[in-house]
Amino acid sequence: MLPLIKTYIPPREDLMPKIEEVLYSGYIAQGEVVENFERKFEEFIGSGYTLSLNSGTAALHIALILAGVKEGDEVISTAMTAEPTNVVIKMVGAKVRWADVDYETGNISAKAIESAINEKTKAIIVVDYAGTPVDVNSIQQVSLKYNIPVIEDAAHALGTTYNGKKTGNHFPFTVFSFQAIKHLTTIDGGALQIQDKELYEKGKLIRWFGLDKKLSRLDNDIQIQGFKYHMNNVNATIGLVQLETIEDLLQQYRTIGKYLDVKLKGLSGLETVVHYPDSESSYWLYTLKVDRRDDFIKMMADNGFMASEIHKRNDLHTYLNDYPAEMPNLDKFYSRLVHIPCGWWVTLEDCDNMIDVIKKGW
Numbered sequence: 004m005l006p007l008i009k010t011y012i013p014p015r016e017d018l019m020p021k022i023e024e025v026l027y028s029g030y031i032a033q034g035e036v037v038e039n040f041e042r043k044f045e046e047f048i049g050s051g052y053t054l055s056l057n058s059g060t061a062a063l064h065i066a067l068i069l070a071g072v073k074e075g076d077e078v079i080s081t082a083m084t085a086e087p088t089n090v091v092i093k094m095v096g097a098k099v100r101w102a103d104v105d106y107e108t109g110n111i112s113a114k115a116i117e118s119a120i121n122e123k124t125k126a127i128i129v130v131d132y133a134g135t136p137v138d139v140n141s142i143q144q145v146s147l148k149y150n151i152p153v154i155e156d157a158a159h160a161l162g163t164t165y166n167g168k169k170t171g172n173h174f175p176f177t178v179f180s181f182q183a184i185k186h187l188t189t190i191d192g193g194a195l196q197i198q199d200k201e202l203y204e205k206g207k208l209i210r211w212f213g214l215d216k217k218l219s220r221l222d223n224d225i226q227i228q229g230f231k232y233h234m235n236n237v238n239a240t241i242g243l244v245q246l247e248t249i250e251d252l253l254q255q256y257r258t259i260g261k262y263l264d265v266k267l268k269g270l271s272g273l274e275t276v277v278h279y280p281d282s283e284s285s286y287w288l289y290t291l292k293v294d295r296r297d298d299f300i301k302m303m304a305d306n307g308f309m310a311s312e313i314h315k316r317n318d319l320h321t322y323l324n325d326y327p328a329e330m331p332n333l334d335k336f337y338s339r340l341v342h343i344p345c346g347w348w349v350t351l352e353d354c355d356n357m358i359d360v361i362k363k364g365w
């Protein structure tokens with residue numbers, strides 16, 4: 004069965020000598036290699052400071068702390084995402100306030116964000132679902148109007164662009180995940196891209212028990228709550244090797260995604276995602292909205308293609324559903340949502356075969 008997700012690991016001859024070197028170097032903790040990875044990642048993004056971490060979840064957690072979210076506050080978020088996006092809101096003791104999505108993309112709607120804002124709102128989390136960039140301009144306007152910071156969860160959206168700029172340049176905080184199934188994996192890992200230098204310095208303290216690594220232990224005086232969220236030299240080694248070929252890898256996702264966009268558009272019984280103007284998806288997952296989803300999934304499986312909705316809308320989790328909300332667009336999107344294979348392991352021939360069976364109907 005052609006899978007929906009496949010981890011890319013660089014060729015043995017490129018990766019293994021470097022892993023061996025770092026493992027036996029006598030220093031596998033957070034050190035120079037991590038530093039190199041961060042500076043290379045900053046180059047890849049184009050602006051801001053990279054705080055490397057041991058997960059995307061840690062990046063979300065630190066972003067909420069740096070945004071000043073505390074117990075009793077509210078964070079506006081989307082239910083159309085993976086669970087970490089919303090579990091972290093509870094980690095800082097805040098409550099989740101849902102905003103509906105735009106039906107075309109499945110991404111949080113700027114209008115719905117604006118209607119959900121109240122005096123307790125301290126941050127807005129937006130997610131580039133499946134790699135489709137969010138409506139950056141409209142969300143920036145709402146953020147500016149009410150002076151509420153935006154955290155972009157770009158775990159699906161490495162290399163995604165909006166107005167010609169990569170994701171990571173648009174909001175004060177952008178979260179990336181290098182977990183096992185993401186575009187760029189370090190096995191597990193993540194990064195928080197921070198635009199403000201002072202917040203970045205504070206982020207470094209929070210990453211490491213509240214301790215300042217530049218000072219000796221005796222000269223340190225912990226003043227804030229920190230965690231153990233750092234990346235180590237081994238994961239960073241894998242990250243550095245991955246970064247060498249990441250643009251090619253991302254291009255492969257886009258090539259397949261755009262091919263499917265063109266060939267599937269207008270077919271009966273389905274809709275493709277309509278992207279916001281001047282934006283380009285990373286196609287981490289290829290999203291379709293189909294009639295009779297269960298029949299579609301079965302038909303695809305019978306023909307050797309995995310298809311699935313993959314995510315469960317997060318308001319269906321009791322613990323996360325602090326304020327149950329009517330979300331008609333999400334109802335419609337979620338009932339028709341399905342993902343089909345797209346990525347470096349999918350060939351144009353695979354695409355043609357998928358298109359053929361889809362054209363036959365289900």
Ligand SMILES: *Cc1c(COP(=O)(O)O)cnc(C)c1O
Binds near residue numbers: 058061087182
């Ligand atoms: C993977 C993912 C995360 C969390 O990343 P980890 O590195 O697994 O902690 C956060 N948000 C979304 C939308 C994700 O898909």
